[in-house]
Amino acid sequence: MKDIWNLQPETRIVVDANQYGQPIGKEASKLAEFLGTIARTGSICPLNTKHWKHLSKYVLENILRIVHEKFDLQGKVEDSDILSHVGNLRKEFKSTLKTRYYKEMVQEGRPIEEIYENNPPGVHDDQWKWLVERWGTPQAGAQSEKVKESRTKVRYAHTARNIGYATLNAQCAEKEGREPSRLEQFRFQHLRKDGSDKLNSEASEQVYDEACKMVKDSMPTLESSFAPQDNIVLENEIYTQVFDPDKNGKMLGYGRGMTKSRLFGYGSVTRGSQSTSAISTLIEKMSAKHVEQIQTIQAEQAVQEKTLLEEAESRFRTEAAERETHLIAEAEERFMKLTEIQEAKFMEMMDAREKKYKALINECMAKGMSK
Incomplete structure (x- = not known):
C-alpha cells in the first residue's frame, strides 16, 4: 500500500x-x-x-x-x-x-x-x-x-477470497454475454479452490441441487422455447425460496453496497417480498408464451407444407410434360428409322427383281438368236 x-x-x-x-x-x-x-x-x-x-x-x-x-x-x-x-x-x-x-x-x-x-x-x-x-x-x-x-448460522462459506462478488459477477457477465442469475452466482461463488467444478461443501452441493431441481420442475416441457431472461427470472425466484430471505435490504451474492432498491429500482416490488403465487404467475405466463410459440410453429409448418406440396405438384407436371415430349420424339425417331429400313428393303427387293428380269430377258434373247 x-x-x-x-x-x-x-x-x-x-x-x-x-x-x-x-x-x-x-x-x-x-x-x-x-x-x-x-x-x-x-x-x-x-x-x-x-x-x-x-x-x-x-x-x-x-x-x-x-x-x-x-x-x-x-x-x-x-x-x-x-x-x-x-x-x-x-x-x-x-x-x-x-x-x-x-x-x-x-x-x-x-x-x-x-x-x-x-x-x-x-x-x-x-x-x-x-x-x-x-x-x-x-x-x-x-x-x-x-x-x-x-x-x-453461516452454512455456505464462499470462496471468492479478495476478488469480490461484484468482480466475479462482472467476469461471468462478460463471458456469458448477460448477467448471471442469483443461482448461478451462488455456484461460482462457492466452487472449490482446487479449480474443479464441484462446490466447496456437501451442504452447498445439496442446496444447489435442490434449487436446480425446482427450476427444472417449474419449467414447461420444451425449455428451448424459453427466452434466456425468462430462465434467469425463474432461477432468481427459486433462489429466494430455497435460500434464506435477504435481510435488511441487502442482496446476497452481489457484494458490498448492493440493496434491493438499487438492484430492482426504488419503489419496485423486490424478489424477496414475492410469494409463491408470483412464481405460479410467472410459470403461467411462460406456459402461455410456450403455447403461443407452438401455435406459431405449427402455422409456419402448415404454410411450409402447402408450399412444398405445390412445388412438388408443379415439378411433377413439368417432369411429366418433359417425359411425354421425350417419348413422342423417341417414337417419331423410331418410326422414321423403321420407315427408312423398310424403304431400303423394298428398294433392295425391287433391284433384285429388276436384275432377275433383266437376266431372264437376256437369256431369252440369247436363245432366240441362237436359233
Whole structure:
C-alpha cells in the first residue's frame, strides 16, 4: 500500500464500476485494500466510538478526500458506499483486535492495567483504552454473544477470497454475454479452490441441487422455447425460496453496497417480498408464451407444407410434360428409322427383281438368236 500512499499529486488509480456503482476489476482490489488501511489508521479513522455514524463530519469528509486523491472513481461509485465500506472494515478491525489482544488476557484473568499496556501496534493508546473499557461492559458482552450465534448460522462459506462478488459477477457477465442469475452466482461463488467444478461443501452441493431441481420442475416441457431472461427470472425466484430471505435490504451474492432498491429500482416490488403465487404467475405466463410459440410453429409448418406440396405438384407436371415430349420424339425417331429400313428393303427387293428380269430377258434373247 505504500506505493498508493506515495502517489504523486494529480496521479490517481482509475477504478471501473458496474451499473450498480460497485467497483470491479483489478483496481477494485487495490481500492478495497486501501480502504482497509484507512480503517486501521486511528489518526484518520478513530476507533473510540461505538457506531460508525458517531464519527464527526470532518472525519468522514477527510476520508473521502484521501480516497479521491488516490483513486479516480469516475463518478460511478457513491461516497456513501465508500464510507459504508470503511465502516464495515473498521468494525472487522475492532473484532480482530479483540480476538488477538483482549480475549485471551481476559480469560487468563489479567488485570485491566496489564490489558491497557497490551496496546496493539499502530493503535493509539487512548483509543485502545476506550475499546478495552467498551468490551468490558455487559452491553458489549451481549452483543458479542449475538454475533457468535449469527456466525454459527453461516452454512455456505464462499470462496471468492479478495476478488469480490461484484468482480466475479462482472467476469461471468462478460463471458456469458448477460448477467448471471442469483443461482448461478451462488455456484461460482462457492466452487472449490482446487479449480474443479464441484462446490466447496456437501451442504452447498445439496442446496444447489435442490434449487436446480425446482427450476427444472417449474419449467414447461420444451425449455428451448424459453427466452434466456425468462430462465434467469425463474432461477432468481427459486433462489429466494430455497435460500434464506435477504435481510435488511441487502442482496446476497452481489457484494458490498448492493440493496434491493438499487438492484430492482426504488419503489419496485423486490424478489424477496414475492410469494409463491408470483412464481405460479410467472410459470403461467411462460406456459402461455410456450403455447403461443407452438401455435406459431405449427402455422409456419402448415404454410411450409402447402408450399412444398405445390412445388412438388408443379415439378411433377413439368417432369411429366418433359417425359411425354421425350417419348413422342423417341417414337417419331423410331418410326422414321423403321420407315427408312423398310424403304431400303423394298428398294433392295425391287433391284433384285429388276436384275432377275433383266437376266431372264437376256437369256431369252440369247436363245432366240441362237436359233
